[in-house]
Amino acid sequence: MGILKKTACIFSLFFISYKGICQINSVKHPNIIVFLVDDMGWMDTSVPFYDSTMPLNNRYHTPNMQRLASEGVKFVNAYAQPVCTPSRSSMMSGMNSARTHITNWTAPNKGEDADEPDGEIAPLNWNKNGLNPDTTAKDMSHATPFPKLLRDAGYYTIQVGKAHWGATGTPAANPHNFGFMVNIAGHAGGNPQSYLSEQRYGNMPRKAQPQAVPDLEQYYNTGTFLTEALTREAIKAIEVPIKRKEFFYLNMCNYAVHTPIMADPRFVQKYYDEGLDSIEAKYASLIEGMDKSLGDIMDYLKQKGIDKNTIIIFMSDNGGLDQHQRGGPGNTHNYPLKSGKGSVYEGGIREPMIVKWAGVVQPNTVNKNPVIIEDFFPSILEMAGVQPHSIIQKMDGQSFVSYLKNTTLKEADRPLIFHYPNKWINISLSDEAKYGINYFTAMRYGNWKLIYRIRNQKFELYHISKDIREENDLVNENPAEVKKLAMLLGKTLKERNAQMPINRATGKPAPFPDEIIK
């Protein structure tokens, strides 16, 4: 009894309330959410990003993206790299992938090369382990990731879902090393072994592969689809800074809509009923599940009264899959864009991007300025009001915040580079040429796009603003433009210390595009 009373007495001297501990000063910082979808194509939505509504816009149901677009601005010329790790590491570092030397997706195991072997071209010594946020390690591309800067500035930083910045056995495997305080399900794996709780998202005893999704044991055998589990965890995670009266950065990276293409049981029946090919019906259900995830988060922000002070940036990390594992004929899945994931054609690199920022962005607007994934780094820091001081990398990205604030502002032309000197998949040489896959580098500059096929050193030239499907190659009609762009592409690649693959026969690296111009 005496003890209890003494305890109570001591307690009363010590107790404090939350508000006494941490005071937010008068400057109000926005919360920021990047909603990064995996492998989602430009047309995989009921929001039209093209000039008119296309058949695929009618196939997919994304009411929450529609809501987001009506409250924000659509960037209709937004770009990423053809595959995921290059895009994701560029976003984290602000560097273009030509500079990071992370030009292909990274395998989950250290030292393992995701590149397919090729008879003609030798293996490239690219940064196959990914992005190293640790300045001491020596075998990877180094960068100070922006979430680290946000965290050090007082932001509550959360990673949910796919990370895929690099391999196991290296710091790249761990989102904490990138500045995230909270990590849920982010690791070295680039796809989910399974979307199903009944399969423990892959973590089945003695069946698990490196792509088994970590951290979701709570949902095993609960019937919770992966997209839903991640969404619930994300909402729980942002509840914490809300309670602590801290502002947050949420990197919301659904594994959807990456393969394996599995039916999201909440949505798939409708697509079967519409008569879609069964793989395509499953794919559409993954899209709609992802859209619900966005909607649930938007609803939660509103319910908590912080929707007005929370920026949402919607993005995908590369184009929609058009190769193997999709249903129906190829070169249709991103129509009117050509090809898809893995390609330097628009189908592989053009992304659905929306930014909502209440009070700053004019609702329901369209912005035509070309932007690229490495622009996220300086843009997010500017939105947060955090300076990129003492970063160790040279940044290629430019902030797009000025376009958010001033819709009439037009960007000066600048080279957007898609450098992919790797072999993604084994296909025939004619399919390589047809689909723009394996050993390509490309550049968008203003209205133009130059494509350089490294294997045979051939150019293609498209007036991308008039010919989004890249059907009319103008390389013979406009040699002056080819020359101008090839010089700029070559110069930019060299400035970024880009790698070129080596020809097995000659032992020499392929020439840069400016070097074969007469």
Place this chain on the structure above:
Amino acid sequence: MGILKKTACIFSLFFISYKGICQINSVKHPNIIVFLVDDMGWMDTSVPFYDSTMPLNNRYHTPNMQRLASEGVKFVNAYAQPVCTPSRSSMMSGMNSARTHITNWTAPNKGEDADEPDGEIAPLNWNKNGLNPDTTAKDMSHATPFPKLLRDAGYYTIQVGKAHWGATGTPAANPHNFGFMVNIAGHAGGNPQSYLSEQRYGNMPRKAQPQAVPDLEQYYNTGTFLTEALTREAIKAIEVPIKRKEFFYLNMCNYAVHTPIMADPRFVQKYYDEGLDSIEAKYASLIEGMDKSLGDIMDYLKQKGIDKNTIIIFMSDNGGLDQHQRGGPGNTHNYPLKSGKGSVYEGGIREPMIVKWAGVVQPNTVNKNPVIIEDFFPSILEMAGVQPHSIIQKMDGQSFVSYLKNTTLKEADRPLIFHYPNKWINISLSDEAKYGINYFTAMRYGNWKLIYRIRNQKFELYHISKDIREENDLVNENPAEVKKLAMLLGKTLKERNAQMPINRATGKPAPFPDEIIK
């Protein structure tokens, strides 16, 4: 160019420095670290917790525990439950395991019963899924965990290593649900599938079991022993609140020294050289690796200048293993204590506990007041200066902070309950009796200890202060004490709504100890 300049201009208006964001008020809160070891016995250290140095104290090398003890206070009558989940869930909830109905370790899969089947006694309907921090779920013991209270009060809360508060498919599997902002390697599993990075801590493709340790992909194939990987992650994790000028709570739960008993290659050779049994040499290396973990954290705190404002509480979750998988004869591994893990004899429940709190605790002192694992809940809150308001559970633990502040204070006698109405392992009935394992309940009260074997309703009585080895059963010599203690034990169990197992033959629950006293 114009864009870049505009961007720079906008930046300058927005930038803030860290200190502007979050101000710590003038009240100084201590950082708190609980360093909870798994399965470590009372004698598994070179720090003597007994009256004199014993042979086992000479076997083990724990220089950092010695350092901690020299800077703090040794609690030489500290207790936990005979196995891990009961102890860990009591610590999280402040409830005794008789009240939580979490009286055995929890299997990693929801609904799976870790109890061994028994011919005589029916399965117990205990809370086999563990502790539910979520008040909405219905099939588990509910509690507001103290880390949640700390987090809501502004503490930066970190879980590293073993959690094991409950099963997959329930909120208990996820440390975030307990109030931890950061979780590294804590999940439903209660032991590490492997300590070796070369075996990916168990996450080997197609070989992983539910006990594969999550979140450490960064260390795969780096030669980093599990204990070292967890320690490095813990240090990285506490670097964050130090930078953010926040105070932190670290729940540092090494998987060591739980089975599988694997050699920590940094330390094992010395023990082989000393001629120890090979299993025991490996075990001793696990102990020393754990001790290095403690030392590394202490060094880091000192290096950062926060050692004086950081409380360290060292504890183990149950007694040292004395059964299968250890080397050498049984009933020796915790000598002079009897038996080990799983037992209600002292070898199963008495723990090495040290508290360091600079400026509050007198260095190099010994405290003889009996304390028990559920006392951690109110003690840690009191240390933090955080009120346990609006908690949903009835707390059994009492704060030991007053003993830290006043070394002469003597606790009023109170019942410390070790209720284990489950079947832990399959052993013979005579071994059950000999080792105090399977279907026991026990109570320490002042100098006395009453043991009640539920299976045959027999009592044992020991004067624990004079007979720590529990060799002289006084049940026949002192029936008055037996009666007094049996009445108190029965009353306390009933107050806590404790469960009793059901006899298969009669269909009736075993009588409470007070019910068989004439």
